[in-house]
Amino acid sequence: xxxxxxxxxxxxxxxxxxxxxxxxxxxxxxxxxxxxxxxxxxxxxxxxxxxxxxxxxxxxxxxxxxxxxxxxxxxxxxxxxxxxxxxxxxxxxxxxxxxxxxxxxxxxxxxxxxxxxxxxxxxxxxxxxxxxxxxxxxxxxxxxxxxxxxxxxxxxxxxxxxxxxxxxxxxxxxxxxxxxxxxxxxxxxxxxxxxxxxxxxxxxxxxxxxxxxxxxxxxxxxxxxxxxxxxxxxxxxxxxxxxxxxxxxxxxxxxxxxxxxxxxxxxxxxxxxxxxxxxxxxxxxxxxxxxxxxxxxxxxxxxxxxxxxxxxxxxxxxxxxxxxxxxxxxxxxxxxxxxxxxxxxxxxxxxxxxxxxxxxxxxxxxxxxxxxxxxxxxxxxxxxxxxxxxxxxxxxxxxxxxxxxxxxxxxxxxxxxxxxxxxxxxxxxxxxxxxxxxxxxxxxxxxxxxxxxxxxxxxxxxxxxxxxxxxxxxxxxxxxxxxxxxxxxxxxxxxxxxxxxxxxxxxxxxxxxxxxxxxxxxxxxxxxxxxxxxxxxxxxxxxxxxxxxxxxxxxxxxxxxxxxxxxxxxxxxxxxxxxxxxxxxxxxxxxxxxxxxxxxxxxxxx
Numbered sequence: 001x002x003x004x005x006x007x008x009x010x011x012x013x014x015x016x017x018x019x020x021x022x023x024x025x026x027x028x029x030x031x032x033x034x035x036x037x038x039x040x041x042x043x044x045x046x047x048x049x050x051x052x053x054x055x056x057x058x059x060x061x062x063x064x065x066x067x068x069x070x071x072x073x074x075x076x077x078x079x080x081x082x083x084x085x086x087x088x089x090x091x092x093x094x095x096x097x098x099x100x101x102x103x104x105x106x107x108x109x110x111x112x113x114x115x116x117x118x119x120x121x122x123x124x125x126x127x128x129x130x131x132x133x134x135x136x137x138x139x140x141x142x143x144x145x146x147x148x149x150x151x152x153x154x155x156x157x158x159x160x161x162x163x164x165x166x167x168x169x170x171x172x173x174x175x176x177x178x179x180x181x182x183x184x185x186x187x188x189x190x191x192x193x194x195x196x197x198x199x200x201x202x203x204x205x206x207x208x209x210x211x212x213x214x215x216x217x218x219x220x221x222x223x224x225x226x227x228x229x230x231x232x233x234x235x236x237x238x239x240x241x242x243x244x245x246x247x248x249x250x251x252x253x254x255x256x257x258x259x260x261x262x263x264x265x266x267x268x269x270x271x272x273x274x275x276x277x278x279x280x281x282x283x284x285x286x287x288x289x290x291x292x293x294x295x296x297x298x299x300x301x302x303x304x305x306x307x308x309x310x311x312x313x314x315x316x317x318x319x320x321x322x323x324x325x326x327x328x329x330x331x332x333x334x335x336x337x338x339x340x341x342x343x344x345x346x347x348x349x350x351x352x353x354x355x356x357x358x359x360x361x362x363x364x365x366x367x368x369x370x371x372x373x374x375x376x377x378x379x380x381x382x383x384x385x386x387x388x389x390x391x392x393x394x395x396x397x398x399x400x401x402x403x404x405x406x407x408x409x410x411x412x413x414x415x416x417x418x419x420x421x422x423x424x425x426x427x428x429x430x431x432x433x434x435x436x437x438x439x440x441x442x443x444x445x446x447x448x449x450x451x452x453x454x455x456x457x458x459x460x461x462x463x464x465x466x467x468x469x470x471x472x473x474x475x476x477x478x479x480x481x482x483x484x485x486x487x488x489x490x491x492x493x494x495x496x497x498x499x500x501x502x503x504x505x506x507x508x509x510x511x512x513x514x515x516x517x518x519x520x521x522x523x524x525x526x527x528x529x530x531x532x533x534x535x536x537x538x539x540x541x542x543x544x545x546x547x548x549x550x551x552x553x554x555x556x557x558x559x560x561x562x563x564x565x566x567x568x569x570x571x572x573x574x575x576x577x578x579x580x581x582x583x584x585x586x587x588x589x590x591x592x593x594x595x596x597x598x599x600x601x602x603x604x605x606x
Contacts, residue, residue: 009087009322009330015078015364025072032065038550050546053537057548060530067527071362073516078364081463083322085315092325097399098132098299099317100383102289104282105307106140113149114208115308118173120150122311123303124157124264125164125172128318131250133264134297137307138285142240142270144217144231149208150268151225154247156204157266158257163197164314171471173310174201176343227268242419243270244292249411265297271422279424280433282376283445287437290387291421296414300402302386306377309340309472316469320380323461324397331395334385334458335450338378338465339363342474351481353474362520363462370514371460373521374450378470382458386449388436391457443491448500451518455509489525496522 039058044051101123105111116137124135139146156174164172167190171177178198184190211217222228227245234240248255250265257263271288273279280287286304293299301324303317313319320336323329339359366372385391420426427433433440439448454460463469475481495501502510502518538548 005091007084007087008328009326010081010083013080013082015080018077022076025076028068032068035061036065042550049544050541050548053541053546054548056533056537060534063527063530067523070516070519070523073513074362074365074369074520076365077368078361079368080364081323081367081461083319083463083465085318085322088318088322088325095399096129096132096321097301097402098134098297099128099301099303100293100297100299101133101135102138102286102293102302102304103135103307104138104140104285104304105146106282106285108141108143108145108212111307113143113146113212114175114205116146117149117153117208118175119305119307119310120153120266121157121160122171122173122176123305124266125161125314126311126317127314130161130264131262132299134250134267134293134299135264136267136269136289136293138289139268139270140279140281140285142234142237142243142273144228145212145215147227147243147245147268147270148211148217148221150247150266151227152204152208154266156200157248157263159197159200161263162257162259162261163193167194170314170467171310171312172314173312175205176310176312176471238273239275240270240273242272242422244268244415244419244422246296246411246415250297252411267292267296269422272424274424277424280440281445283433283438283440287427287432288422290383290437291426292418294383295418295421298402300383300397300399302381302383304377304379304381305470306472309377309470311469312341312471313465313467313469316465317380319463319465319469323463324380324382325399331397332391332457332459333461334382334391334453334456335374336380336461336463337363337372337374338463338469340375340378341468341471343471344473344476346476351475351478353476353481359464364464366514366517367460367462369517370511371454372450372462373518374446374453374460376446377472385453385456385458386437388431389456442494442500443487444495447492447521448495451495451500451502451505454514455505457509488521489528492522493525
């Protein structure tokens, strides 16, 4: 037995600088007590002007204090993870499990086909045995334009995948790579190959964009693949049969790249849609993919990504497997969540789309309290956990029992038998969307699904590698930001006000500190009401000469003025996403990258 055979595949570290944050939190608590003492001792008498406004302000401050307490619980004890991929390769390289990768798209206008296939190609090119990768695209737009782009991507992958491995490219999205990469001029042979591949990609991109602009598939293109015949029966994007096409069959001996190496399985799916059936949006698409993939590849691990979040790190799946396959703690892991990161954030990040506070402070805090929530993309799931199985302390994963379909079964037969799994009436009178798969009836189905998995006894893990696992596109306009935040706020509050409330569903199933952690997002919506009150009422009272705040002097003056000034100023710096400027300033004071999130936590208390 080798020396490192008993060593763990990952390690957990507590955040540095926790004592600083905890001490600062205690100072805030003391200051808050002073505020409450003043409110209670100076309530205007009956009949005095401003009495009810004063009482309302007091209750608003009570609410702010409670919300501050919740955020402090989340940020009190963040943890960070490191993986040992070399140990994983040493022990399991020949026994690595299959991975099914789900990519979801819904509209070829909002989500252009070129962007979609860049995400698909990036995950097909993972540093992983290609015969153990299966990539599924769910096209809820049911667009033949997207199918055509996928057909082009399946051909280009025969060139792109060996090119990525030969040059060890990062990232492995063609668009992202060629946008920033510099042509290698040292060796003429390599330079020629590099230029050729880039030219082939640009040609493919041009063909797809030209076809997309036309808005229809030409007769010449429609003859290239039998799959285009499916659109003859399509009435509209909301009324069509299941369209399922296996573009690359990974078990086929002819599915090889230009160097004779196997290619990953590639599947296009447009699930059946009928006007009389509710399709449940992304949750319905995910559940259809879970069923269809179980009949085609049936891999024990599922990775789901949005179509606008390409893989930025070719070793991400190996990082995730370090948690699932760890001999001591891996059997309890239900899902591994990577952070969301974006490549289109502007320097000032006016609408705070970077989610720095959430991804760099709150998610590590969730992990320290029992496990992060599921955020809908960039997440590796254990198939059994996602499919509704409860965790048993005697559970031991046998990776060898998972196997692909029979070699004798033809691709044509497999397509036909799998179509029924994506039909509208398949879920009737079943537990799909309730106890099995992704949850329905919520605008934030991801958060609810992750909570349900944790309540069934599974542990979740948050992992933020040095090189980001995925890069996506964030809202860049006020309208987009408002729509997104409204959906999040409404959906999270619906969870809190339903039987799925963390304190109800999580009672005796998850730790109390994790139940409290889940409240940080559902309480966004009601907090807006107290914020509006605090902003509007004192201003109106001031117009009438009624003061709701004390004459500031002495210690109270020192505390409140310094706290308010520092808090508001730094909230504007950090809360609005100017992470790079603030990070440079902090690291210039001697803080490390690992200490930076904890330092930020001290100054973004809300």
